[in-house]
Amino acid sequence: MEELAVHKKKVEEVKSWFEERLRTPKYLQGDIGSSVLIITGQAGVGKSATVHAVASQIGTQLCEWNAPTPTIWQEHVHNSSAGISGINYTSKLDEFENFVERVRKYGLISSSFNGNSKSSIILVIDDLPVTNGRAAFERLKTCLVLLVRSTRVPTAILITDYGNADSSDPNARWLEELQLSLESAGASKVLFNPITNNSIKKTLSRICRQEQCNVAAEEIDLIAKASGGDIRHAITSLQLFCLKPDVELDLSSSNSTPSYPKENANELTAFNGGFSSQYGRDETLTLFHALGKFLHNKRDKENVVALDQNAFCVREKFSRLPFKMDSPEKILCQAHGQSRPITDFLHENVLDFLCDEAMDDAWAVASYLGDADLLLASFRGMLTRHSETENVLQSAAASVAVRGVLYGNFHPSPSRWHAIRKPNLWQIERSLSHNQNEMLRQRFMAGSGSSSLSEVSVIATEYIPVLKWLGYRTSSGLETHDSEDDSSQTMSMIDEQESKISDDDIEDW
Template sequence: MPPRSQQATQKKAKPAVVSLGTTSLSQPISTSQKRFNPLTAYSLQGSSPSRGPPAKRRGGKEKIIEILDEDGEEERLHEHDDRLWVDIYEPITEADLVVHVRKVEDVRRWFTEAFEGGPSGKLRRYRRILALTGPSGTGKTATVQVLARQMGFDILEWRNAIGEASSSTWDPSFGINENYESTFAKFEAFLNRATSCRSIFPDTSLSPSVSSTSSQRGSNPPAPSPKHIILLEDLPNILHPQIQIQFHSALRAFIDTTSQSEFPVPIVIVLSDATMRGETRDELLTSGAGGYASSREKGGILDIRTVLPRDLLMGPYVRQIAFNPVAPTLMKKALTGLVDRHFSHTRTSSSLSHLVAPTKETIDTVIESANGDIRSAIMALQFTCIAGKKSKKSKNKKHDSGSTVLMESTTRRESSLALFHLVGKVMYNKRKGDPSNASATAKDIKKERALDATLMDPPRLPAHLKEHGRRASRVDVDLLYADSPIDSSLFSLYIHQNYTQFCNELDECQDIMDCLSWADSSGGEMWYQANPHRFHLLTLGTLHSLPSPVPRRSQKIFKPEYFEYLAKEKDAWEAVNDTRYWMTVHRGLGSAESLTTDTSRWSKLEVTLELGAVLKLKQTQAGRKWPGSEGLPPSHSLFSKLVFTSGEGKKGQQVDEDVVGDDDQTLAEDEVDIAVAKKFAGGENDGAGGDWLESDDIEEF
């Protein structure tokens, strides 16, 4: 899976930025001109012998912030100034947080309720697990830490200490270590101890793998506070199905035990959203890895649904608070403040003259390329300051453009388009010369013009192809594909679900539907399973068929209903199977001998297509005349009931006019669902949003 490994290397490589600071003077790099690959750039630097203290390699899932902490800690001894800005300017007070005030308030209220029990005092037992989700670098952990400081509770954090345990106890000459304790057993023990016992010395850790982080980080001496929380940021390997089951049961047990106790300890789970990259799966499929790999692939995403079992997630004990990417305005404020503080501070304290203050434009570029990730933004900022010094030495004029390119290439995070915007971009089918929106600002209009200027007009088509002539599209399909958070199959379902609202004429519908149908069936035997160009085909086909410009009638984007019906179909098949089984066994009992050949006669299809009416009659008859004497199993009623709903439930309404309204209502529910759950979406751009974006917001994302 290329992108993930890429991410991983990036994460690991990032600490190398530290060393860049120390080595860049001795090693002039001629980077100001060319745009170079961020990965190779890092590895070049990383492999140089004069590298700073090596980043600690610990468990693969180690969070970057923790690595950075370690480095920061060690380097403080050598040279104070080499610490990362992320650590130096870690938010201490609530004002420093770049999180929206309301989000912080939500989290604080949860903690208050967890410790004090809310106004009625009874809420305490329901505030068991808080799940903080959102993209990385949006201040989830920082919020918890700031609040811990402010409200005075301790944080017990779990860490997968695989490296420590195995390096100290593993001896290749003796095969198996008797004292070996699986990581999960350790985790369970940690959870038990953390919930039932109170630490006597808040400074010391409960077990080797546990550290009380608040005391480490807090500058004030830790007051012995009775309150503490458990922070799970570094989860056990729950992608392994068995461990996932164990983990879920551990959480259930935790809720069971602590909801009864007097001073229960709450758990906070911090989870960074990982987005599934569409292309990955397509490529996997076509490269022959096959359905097996792809099904594993699907499960390989660490999101809230895998961490918390569904019943818990929906239950009263779990609260999920989703963080949005940091809004550009907030980030700008924070970054400017940081720069001001840093440079005023360095001027007074020591001679840190090898850094130059970044210009305003640089900060803007950083913000733009960070995609709402404050951590990445700060890192990028520090990096530019270091790189900027060097390039200033060479040529002043080229400094600006050079550093911008360099910075863009090195710091741009893999952007992912929110699902909503992806669908919007395609469905609104913007083409060159479209009139701009009524609500568009002057800047937007200017941008659109600039974009139009870069678009080439397509060549004129011959007369017999006239009807296929379109103006140049503003949608860049390649970019869309690269940024798409979903794979082409899901993408096609989204198009399918939503296209009708965007069409004026039936012919447009027909073209889109034909393109969807073709793309769905174009894999077949030629390619392994799916056509590798499906995404492009789908997008281009849809864009070609949609009217231009698409009329605005406040279209809303819905989630595909496909999966709902698929689940229903699965249940129905189970019922069919049950019925078949019942028929077999039942007949067997009737003939007293062993089973007769008749029994297997009924194939599934025959049961579904032909038996429905008779089963229904039998059901009513059995109920009326001989209740129970037929030995009707419950599965039988399940099946006949199913047939019943298909026949009457919907049919009655189907001809009526109100069904349309009804459908709309259910769709509207879905729509809320999509806004809240945001399963695939990267999140909206505005800090406040939990609601959904109006169509106008789509344009400039």
């Protein structure tokens, strides 16, 4: 208990709750409230460790819900098609519902392998099934609410709080709804705060003394500050440092983010408090996750920030509500995205996220994307050269494109699922490059290997048409007459079809 980095008041609160439920007879437990305790907090703040330490100190047996290995759907389909009987598909949610139903009806029987079959039991649920869809979530919520109302076994439900999660993620909202439902059903709640830096430093120093690791106090302080209150992450970072003490991660020299200058490449570190990224959390975003943030344009419903009297005021049509996300530049750094692909994806997909009647928004967005294209005009079709000027231009172009989309989309379309399409511009550029190479190859072959090549525009407008005309004129006379007859027949058929088209048909077309 003394080695826990959790605040002593939180540990004592959990311990007192379990001791009160264990010493109260079952027929009187209804007078002291539900037998379910919800322990919430971000990852790595000691929720599971506290429950295990409390159970060990008060001498109770711990029974944990262990999520079974799920049957893979493809495996189930294979077994069904192969005619293998007796194997049914069971999801994690089905297994969890069956487990909770058994606990509600029959309770838990203490195992006798430790020689103390009459010891008290504490149930711990630390791995809630992942629900896919509203219907599955309602099943999970109903199952847990029934457990809160009926069980007499002291139960701890551990729920991880993901903090500033994406507001568009339904799982984060559903976890909050689940906590409120369980509390309204009678469950108690204890919130674990992030571990303080001093507690993390004390824990890391004690580990270094026990393991005889020579780690400087400055490194321990750096690890503690970068962990964000996550003791598990801090211990993992200490293990990494002890294994590779010479490792140095420098975002400014990383090859994964060539589109940002040195002063902007460390923005992630600056946003995290200025500490070295080798100990910080991995906040990398995928390109499509970043595009989703930009295109959906999630904002607060009202401006809750109090305006300063001396602040610069803008007209109502130019003002925008605060973001429900980090700054666009930080998201660009997290996504490690280059300016050209991000701008192309925004060009291709942004109209799907605009209101159908918002013509002014479409004009504003197109204007900003045009400005970004102007900054990137010298890079189209070329490999990025790693120079300071080009990195600054690309970083500025990405910022103009993203902020232009966020600012111009003043009337976004209703939130719904959209498929992100690959830019058609890429296919056009590949076709253009292929056609240019093919024209140069034909010109080179026709010139008997001569290296004196004309401009591509001259080849396309003069050389290729003349070559086709010469080939047409040198064809046989019979083929020429046949082609002329075919063309005259085709023209006569077209004239007959046009004569049959009425004025009404033309107007409808």
